Amino acid sequence: MTEPAAERILIAYATTDGHTRHICERLKRVMEGLGRQVTVVLLSEAGALNVRDFDRVVIGASIRFGHHQPVVAEFIGRHQALLESRPSAFFSVNIVARKPNKNTPETNPYCRKFLKSIAWQPRLTAVFAGKLDYPSYGFFDRQMIRLIMLITKGPTNPKAVVEFTDWAQVEAFGRKVCALTA
Structure with a gap:
């Protein structure tokens, strides 16, 4: 009898200075420790993947001068139906989140603004302070x-x-x- 295949998770991200990638790698270690297969890829390179091959999708994006990179909203728009059809999550990385009153999706102005600007509403959201x-x-x-x-x-x-x-x-x-x- 064969074991069922491990659930596959895609973590796709956009980063300006590389710290969001470090956060993705930490997420990968946690998820692999829970028995998942995890692929981490830049959003700009995610088009080479068949996103439908993944059971869950996590999108991470950093802020620079108040904005996420355009590739984030483009990827979400292109894959919105798929993102809505399975467990999916979003996280934003920004220095403003270093403040206790701006470190949640509900209190972080960049995360709130971004989520209002897109049609997809992820099942899980987070905001992490950056570097x-x-x-x-x-x-x-x-x-x-x-x-x-x-x-x-x-x-x-x-x-x-x-x-x-x-x-x-x-x-x-x-x-x-x-x-x-x-």
């Missing part, structure tokens, strides 16, 4: 982000690297994705 890495930014981005941090009372030292991500929250989200019912 601030001034040395890796170009001159313009570094200055703009420092200005935003000054206004929002965040770190402004141009040499600062600060990871705000709550990894326990990320891992809990991974377990919740696996627990979603069909």
